[in-house]
Amino acid sequence: MFKDQEKSLRTEYVSIQQDFTEPDIFKRPDYPRLAKRQQELKDILSLFDSLHSYQLQYQKTKELIKEGGELSEMAQTELQEIETKQTLIEQQLNAALIVKDPNDSKDAVVEIRAAAGGDEASLFAADLYRMYSRWAEHHGYNIELVNENPSEVGGFKEIIFWIRGRDIYKQLKFEAGVHRVQRIPSTESQGRIHTSTVTVAVLPEANETEIEINPNDLRIDVYRSSGHGGQSVNTTDSAVRITHLPTGIVVTCQDEKSQIKNKLKALSVLRSRLLAAKISEEEQQLSDARKKLIGSGDRSEKIRTYNFPQDRITDHRIGYSTSNIASVLNGNLDQIIDQLLAYEHSIISNER
Secondary structure, three states: OOHHHHHHHHHHHHHHHHHOOOOOHHHOOOHHHHHHHHHHHHHHHHHHHHHHHHHHHHHHHHHHHHHOOOOHHHHHHHHHHHHHHHHHHHHHHHHHOOOOOOOOOOOEEEEEEEOOOOHHHHHHHHHHHHHHHHHHHHHOOEEEEEEEEEOOOOOEEEEEEEEEOOOHHHHHHHHOEEEEEEEOOOOOOOOOOEEEEEEEEEEEOOOOOOOOOOHHHEEEEEEOOOOOOOOOHHHOOOEEEEEEOOOOEEEEEOOOOOHHHHHHHHHHHHHHHHHHHHHHHHHOOOOHHHHHHHOOOOOOOEEEEEEOOOOEEEEOOOOEEEEOHHHHHOOOOHHHHHHHHHHHHHHHHHHO
């Protein structure tokens, strides 16, 4: 079991170790990727080493049982313990050897936009922003605002922000799609339930080596910020709008007081959108089950409903429902994330 995979991984590990003997390894653009892969391989090979150790113990203990004598009964108990530990290691290896999304470990940019429902949709967009922000705070992750377009009622027509931390894209990638809310708006005088929708896009961070942008393909406009960045923001042309001419993608950033910082943030978001488009094309080759989980290329379909009168959240892709909407919107999102990741794991396991 795992024999061919172990051989291949040990060969790869040796090759990376050789790369790390080169004097200029830290200057190479692929150094971060190599360092990360080296640690991944080290952890997996450590599991193989543990498995071989338990296999050896298993054989020795079986021989001891065959010999009989006073130690035979004690050895039988030990054999059961070894089998349990060996099974656990095999399960861990099975999970570790599943082909992972190469973008899973990346930071992510999250884009939330009010869709159908007018003011109520903008208020729910603000609720979702608060949900992801508090989820990030609970885990010690960092939030960086890129751009916001507030509504007149205190919500957001659009808000874009980075979340930086461990495996952010892996945890949030299945949040992309249409989130539907059913509740009585605060402005509703007759107590009628309204249905509104908000779209969420989750894009993996793209570095310059993954997505190269030709400066000639860009139109860059600067203008005076209208955001909440402080008194000095509105006194200079610090806001930046970048248009990628070949695709028509437009990115704006006005959160920073510095025009240069806003430009760098906008370029980073643009690279991520271009990478997301590339990923969407590749996803067309996946199985129907994974397409259902990941969503369509334009992230247009309804993925989740937040039903306030029934205090129920339903993820339509996996048929999972839970209660306590208030807790989830307060950032306690892990139970839903775990269900989605477990479903992804089961799909990939069945495809192997």
